[in-house]
Amino acid sequence: MIVILAPLGAQTKNPFDGNRAEIDVGRGIFRIYCSPCHGIKADGGRGPDLTLAAANDEGLFKIITSGIEGTEMPSYGDRMDADSIWRLVAYIRSAARKETSPVRGSASNGEKLFWGKGGCGNCHRAGQRGSRMAPDLSMIGRSRSAGFLRESMTGPNATISPGYNTIAVETSDGRKISGVQRAYDAFSAQFVDAKDNYYSFLREEVKSMTREVKSMMPSYSKSLSAQELNDLVVYMGTLRGAK
Ligand code: HEC
Ligand code: HEC
Numbered sequence: 001m002i003v004i005l006a007p008l009g010a011q012t013k014n015p016f017d018g019n020r021a022e023i024d025v026g027r028g029i030f031r032i033y034c035s036p037c038h039g040i041k042a043d044g045g046r047g048p049d050l051t052l053a054a055a056n057d058e059g060l061f062k063i064i065t066s067g068i069e070g071t072e073m074p075s076y077g078d079r080m081d082a083d084s085i086w087r088l089v090a091y092i093r094s095a096a097r098k099e100t101s102p103v104r105g106s107a108s109n110g111e112k113l114f115w116g117k118g119g120c121g122n123c124h125r126a127g128q129r130g131s132r133m134a135p136d137l138s139m140i141g142r143s144r145s146a147g148f149l150r151e152s153m154t155g156p157n158a159t160i161s162p163g164y165n166t167i168a169v170e171t172s173d174g175r176k177i178s179g180v181q182r183a184y185d186a187f188s189a190q191f192v193d194a195k196d197n198y199y200s201f202l203r204e205e206v207k208s209m210t211r212e213v214k215s216m217m218p219s220y221s222k223s224l225s226a227q228e229l230n231d232l233v234v235y236m237g238t239l240r241g242a243k
Contacts, residue, residue: 012058015083016090026091029084037072042095044143045162047073051095052145060089103146103233110235113228118220120232123194126239133180133192134217135161139241149233153224156217166216167191169199170207184211 016022031040037047044050055063064085067075076085114120115129123134130137140149151158167189168178177199179191189209190200194216203209220229 014057014061014086014089014093016086017057017093019090022087023090023094026087026089026094029080029088030091033076034088042092043145043148046143048139048142049145049148050092051097053092053096057089057093060092061085064088103150103230103237105227105230105232105234107231107235107238109228110231110233113224113232114235117228118224118232123217131194131196133194133196135164137236137239139239141237141239142241144236146233146237149236150229152217153229153232154219154221156215156219160213160215164215166212166214167209168212169201169209171201172205172207174207178216180216181211 038050039045042050065077067073121130124130125132125136126138165181166178167181170176179193182190182192188202192198
């Protein structure tokens with residue numbers, strides 16, 4: 001008898017599609033291997049929001065197997081069998097969502113607001129311009145949904161990006177300085193302010209040193225109109241990195 005074995009992953013249909021038990025196994029694998037970059041609910045972080053991924057099942061399988069060269073996305077084909085990868089695909093599919101209603105706005109006006117009235121570029125980078133204090137937004141359109149982008153402007157404290165807490169220090173001569181955390185432990189703190197000044201203090205040399213789980217980013221719910229917020233969401237949606 002001749003048994004013909006299909007090469008690993010040659011099938012294009014997910015054998016676990018919609019299977020609750022296998023999806024749960026996939027979720028578990030995802031938490032361990034993928035969530036540090038793609039978020040615990042697959043809705044993005046350092047890597048893109050996968051609940052919005054456009055690829056079909058076969059495309060997802062290929063990406064997970066081979067990775068994406070020249071980026072942080074690793075390949076898993078040499079550490080996971082095809083079944084585990086299909087379980088991951090089934091999980092990602094189950095988490096998929098569509099943007100409920102497309103946001104209407106003007107990207108070019110959003111870009112003007114970003115560098116002008118909104119002052120976003122005083123803290124953020126987009127492409128070759130801007131400040132390094134706050135997260136680089138050059139690829140934000142791939143990693144965050146419109147809903148998240150809106151919330152980051154209207155309620156910045158609701159979703160603080162990991163590692164971007166606010167450090168406040170009062171020096172021994174009474175000066176108050178605050179900035180975005182770069183490092184913080186029991187003995188010292190390093191942080192950066194909006195002018196790109198870098199500070200480093202030992203706890204013992206200052207009057208007080210606190211870390212606040214709140215964002216340096218102001219809320220724009222009052223200073224920008226609903227339309228201006230939409231324009232900014234649409235503009236940020238176009239920031240997809242150099243490709
Ligand atoms: C070290 C961080 C990291 C880890 C771990 C990681 N990824 Fe990624 N992943 C990325 C980055 C960054 C990208 C975007 C690459 C690019 O620029 O195209 C990406 C892209 C992807 C994409 C394509 C999404 C799109 O919209 O283009 C998929 C699918 C994906 N990852 C799935 C996974 C799965 C499943 C795992 C776990 C088995 C995983 N990733 C682990 C960082 C990571
Ligand atoms: C005073 C500095 C400052 C200004 C001005 C500012 N931001 Fe931020 N922003 C931050 C900091 C710090 C964070 C990280 C902490 C957090 O998540 O809130 C952040 C986070 C964000 C995030 C979330 C990024 C992620 O991946 O989690 C988005 C999106 C964002 N800002 C957009 C904007 C836009 C658009 C504007 C202008 C309308 C703006 N910011 C103005 C400091 C600023």
